[in-house]
Amino acid sequence: MIQRRHLMQLASASACAWLSPSGAQAAKAPMPDVAKIITGFPPGGTLDVLARRVSDRLRGRYAGSVLVENKPGAGGQIGVLTLKNSPADGTSLLITPSSMLSIYPYTYPKLQYQVDDVAPVSLGALMDHGLAVGPGTPDSVQTLADLLQWWRNNPNSANYGSPGAGSMPHLVGVLMSQFSKQEQRHIAYRGTVPGMQDLLGGQIPAFWGPIGDYLQYTKTGKLRVLAIAGAKRSPFLPQVPTLQELGYPLKVSEWYGFFMPGKTAGATVQQANEALRWALAQADVIDVGKQYGLEVKSSTPAELGDLLKADAQQWRGLIKQTGFTAES
Template structure:
């Protein structure tokens, strides 16, 4: 088990030392292109993580490896995918695409987490995405604002609930923090990813869902869902009409990112080659345009930049989670 102090020390050490060889790497022996590589996703097919993984795999095929596949390993709020990467060969044939929650939040909410940051090697940022609170047919049409939703939830305590892609995920934590700030008693319902949660929202089985807005967009456009608030520091370019929580009077500004990783034992040369391959794929203009359909702002980065983002996120969430007193066993 990794303690909070150990996790923080690891992140602090990762940026100045652990990734230093990446900037210095002058590979004396080129890493050969493998016949087959795969990108692991810890979430079901159809969600925004899976969508991005498959598009990047298409762009890397024939350049990074002869064939690049996507392997879905859903479960435990994305943890199964991380464990699958950790236990895979560190030769560059296995990458992971994961949301930041599993790395910057879980170490502070799961007292018996089965992996550490040392077992992952940052490769490149993939994209950023905002989380929003969506309501569906389980809530009356008269509920058009977040204030309306709070009033309706208070009047209907048996229906006052919200789903999220997993216990301890960023959308879940946003819901917990917001409930405390708004003094609202909202029951949480955890799902194995966004897709099944949104399906239950559309079916009226749950009243609301905190999750990536990319999974809501097609249903918002069709008039089947309404997004009432955004958790990001600014309004989303994809839903500019939706206010942020900060605008509504709740001082919470968080935005999720998706990042690519290799097993922690990967050599600097292997990490360098993977980072260059992922960045080249993400730089393709048609991929950038494709991401917009799913609320994804495509943003490739160096391995060192991704490590810096992880450290900053962990610092922010350590304080926020301490504020809630929340653990995954709560």
């Protein structure tokens, strides 16, 4: 996986380039009356919250009205397909986790889209995934070692949820199962929100997903986060160890990115990039990101494309290690 430090260096460099003086620029196309930001997940999750705050900031700057269109299903694939089939006229954007584009091409042999079907516009945010437990586990489960032992003693309860089959959180769980030599059954959800509902209700004992969805519940003690998958501890949950600290050779993070249909003209992509980079630099967008465990960052289209390629290369090897396919 491309590491957070490298991501932040790219984002910082792009921000400097954006803020530097430049010569005359080409005339901008007329502002659309209505534009939309598509997400492949239900309302209420971290991705949806960021999309709605950004859409508020784009309204009147990029388009007269900017709507968020939730298209949940197939672990985020429906969102990408919706963008693929949208007109390439600047009125449709997608915000998606990287998994749909860096992982799914290697795990879904019958995927109905290709990476070339989307055009990178800008990075949106960096995030970590964590393993959380709730009412479905005893209070004595306070560490990852405790959970693994409880699963060994209660094999019928050895399962975990994730936002979707083949997503990064799912594959982190698969790798954890291999490393710990502890069989763990996966339960796929249509996004984080329904999985969190079952986790909080005790229907499932554990969940791998974005740490931002856990924060409000860790403060009240309803959930306990036992580990995160990133290269270093998260500033949002500094007390939680990384998998590497716990002896597991895995360090992966995810990002949210903005994309347009693959055939969108370069000038249109650039115009959307400028608007997004302005929106992502606003204090209220950065603050809402912090509330949900996100480091809000922007980039140039080329930098986002490079991040996607680097992610895809490294996940190709990890997926071979898991042996996972959509049919497994």
